[in-house]
Amino acid sequence: MKPISKVVLETPASGIRRFFDIVSQMQDVVSLGVGEPDFDTPWRVTEACIYSLERGKTHYTSNYGTIELRTGISDYLRAREGLEYNPENQILITVGVSEGMDLAMRAILNPGDEVIMPEPCFVAYKPCISFAGGVPVPVCSYMEDGFAVKPEQIEAAVTPKTKAIWISYPTNPTGGVASRETLEKIVQIAVKHDLYIISDEIYDRLTYDGKHTCVPTLAGAYDRTIFLNGFSKAYAMTGWRIGYACGAPNVIEAMMKIHQYTMMCAPIMAQVAALEAIKNGYEDSEAMIEQYSQRRRVMVKGLNDAGLECISPGGAFYAFPSVKSTGLTSDEFSERLLFEEKVAVVPGGAFGECGEGHIRCSYATSIEKIEIAIERIARFVSKLK
Ligand SMILES: Cc1ncc(COP(=O)(O)O)c(C=O)c1O
Structure with missing residues (x-):
């Protein structure tokens, strides 16, 4: 063979x-x-799903995900972060943040494009970049800095091949959180070199000291950020496999194209459950x-x-x-x-x-x-x- x-x-x-x-x-x-x-x-979430199954909700949904869930996410992000994402074309429901990561990489990378990623980080980032033909460029973060990457290190790693900076605060595995000032500097580097930002904020709600800084709300970030989030951690929904990606319409459409041909849609039962979580599970x-x-x-x-x-x-x-x-x-x-x-x-x-x-x-x-x-x-x- x-x-x-x-x-x-x-x-x-x-x-x-x-x-x-x-x-x-x-x-x-x-x-x-x-x-x-x-x-x-939470039982209310599971129950909402059971109820919908009893009513025959077992079919495909729109490739983007149900409009009810996309609208629920749009309303939630507006209320929580003051963010405006149009549910029609700026939000894609994914099979966990995991699928969102894969789609983001495949949608933006050409062979040989580099992606800067602070380490230590979630184990899937590097493979996702490589599987999409990209080149991972790790930069270290250290305990003495609270495991927040130094923006200077990111700047130093930029080359003509750099396509994106991939960050995730709070971070798995360190629990590290970056200050608003650090994140603003990272965004400015992305603006200066015209880079995408991938911001995996799956742990946003699990921020203990002070308020979480949501990257797409920072000056200059909105148009270039692919914002990834999901339900696994804050709502204890790991097995449901449900998440979402938000961003510029052309990027979300590109991600949707891959999702359409490879996944079709996230499971409808998980979408129903996620809607209950985001509306009533706070x-x-x-x-x-x-x-x-x-x-x-x-x-x-x-x-x-x-x-x-x-x-x-x-x-x-x-x-x-x-x-x-x-x-x-x-x-x-x-x-x-x-x-x-x-x-x-x-x-x-x-x-x-x-x-x-x-x-x-x-x-x-x-x-x-x-x-x-x-x-x-x-x-x-x-x-x-
Ligand atoms: C930082 C980070 N991103 C993404 C994921 C995957 O999340 P999901 O269950 O939504 O695919 C995890 C899971 O541990 C994670 O720690």
Whole structure:
């Protein structure tokens, strides 16, 4: 047989999955590894879907998604951020933010185009860029800067081949948040070099200290930003696979063209559920966010007390402590912690080279489990001294 695609062959499988295949074979493991809410989807959302299924809503929708959901998203963004996206041609309903990322890359990139992306970042960014024929250009962000990238580093990475800057604050895996000033500078770099901005704001609602800065609201950003968001995190809807992309009509139309031929539409039942979430689910999600905020304090204090330096993450539901003081690499630390103390975390190197020396600890799990995990981590770290 002839070989499969070179780009696919050269892309490593996700470091997270490999690790969790091992975890799934073990017993009594406390997992801080998962990147999804431990809460069930709010019942009103599930019920709205069941009700619609009982009424025979099981068909294709418009390729863009139902006009009801697009209008609901448009109203929500106007009320929350003062943003105006026309539901007719500036909003595309996608199969999770994951599909939105893939569509964005395929819609704007020509072979060899470069995309600047701060690391550590979500594991799918690099493959998405490569699968679309682009070249990922990682720039490091550091703990001492709260894991916000320095705009100067982005500027230094710009070449004549740069097509886009891909940012995501709050960030997976660090929980880092960029200040409004930093984001304004990044937008100005994009304006100066005429670049697209991809802004994945899936964790926007999970911002704990102060107000989230929504990138397309910044001066100069609106026309050049592909704004990605979804329901997985804030509404505990990971399995529904539903998200959305907003942007300039020509870009959204290009993304829709790919979506039309490859996906047709997002599942109608998930669209019905998402509409209920965005219209009536705000308080349910606020209650979950309040829980994450409490867990964050327990996690960060516990990790620091255990001897792992950890800054308080401004958003998402991850802490990203340094394990450098232990002398172990993040792979070694994570593997030994799993086998010796049965706590699962994700090695920071899975999120890009500059994640090395850190581990990702998700606090999307109960306080009781976090406390058990912290006790075990403290015991493990003290053994290493
Ligand atoms: C930063 C980021 N973007 C996108 C996604 C994917 O989200 P979805 O479930 O909407 O596809 C994740 C999931 O962990 C994420 O962390």
